[in-house]
Amino acid sequence: MEGTRGEGPTPRTARSGEAVEARRVPEGLRAYARWMDSAVRIPGTSIRVGFDSLIGLVPGVGDLAGGALSLYPLLAAARLGAPPSLLVRMAINVGVDALVGSVPVLGDLFDVAWKANRRNVGLIERHMEDAPATRRASRGVVVAVVGIAVLALLGAVALGVAVASILVSLLG
Numbered sequence: 459m460e461g462t463r464g465e466g467p468t469p470r471t472a473r474s475g476e477a478v479e480a481r482r483v484p485e486g487l488r489a490y491a492r493w494m495d496s497a498v499r500i501p502g503t504s505i506r507v508g509f510d511s512l513i514g515l516v517p518g519v520g521d522l523a524g525g526a527l528s529l530y531p532l533l534a535a536a537r538l539g540a541p542p543s544l545l546v547r548m549a550i551n552v553g554v555d556a557l558v559g560s561v562p563v564l565g566d567l568f569d570v571a572w573k574a575n576r577r578n579v580g581l582i583e584r585h586m587e588d589a590p591a592t593r594r595a596s597r598g599v600v601v602a603v604v605g606i607a608v609l610a611l612l613g614a615v616a617l618g619v620a621v622a623s624i625l626v627s628l629l630g
Contacts, residue, residue, distance in 0.1 A: 483583050487534050491575040507570055514559050514569045525556030531578040543596040544585055548578045
């Protein structure tokens with residue numbers, strides 16, 4: 459019988475969002491996000507940076523390591539039973555952080571502002587407060603990102619065909 463011996467929610471219950479709503483975000487997860495994104499205030503400013511911004515300064519491996527460490531809130535959300543649309547939205551936040559953060563100098567400034575871990579913990583909290591609304595918003599973001607990716611791919615193909623056509627006409 460499903461969930462009768464106190465083992466916690468079954469995967470089906472967790473996917474529906476019911477189990478997630480009954481719990482709070484673990485304080486350790488909030489602390490992790492603060493440590494990664496806003497542990498230290500830059501003196502004389504209101505700007506806060508964390509370990510993610512600092513390791514992002516290391517060329518090459520810094521943003522890769524920061525991206526890997528930023529997967530922890532996503533894994534925690536999966537364990538809490540977050541729906542796939544929310545997990546994809548969180549993965550997009552981590553991907554944007556890692557991708558844009560890898561651009562020299564501008565990426566480091568972006569890292570200070572983006573704060574993917576805080577964003578993702580906020581998404582988990584909002585999901586726990588209002589699962590249906592967060593699920594709808596997350597689906598909208600995922601659809602928009604997929605739509606943009608498809609349009610970019612189609613644009614790249616069209617550009618490739620145009621360049622090939624021009625080259626054929628110049629050579630022919």
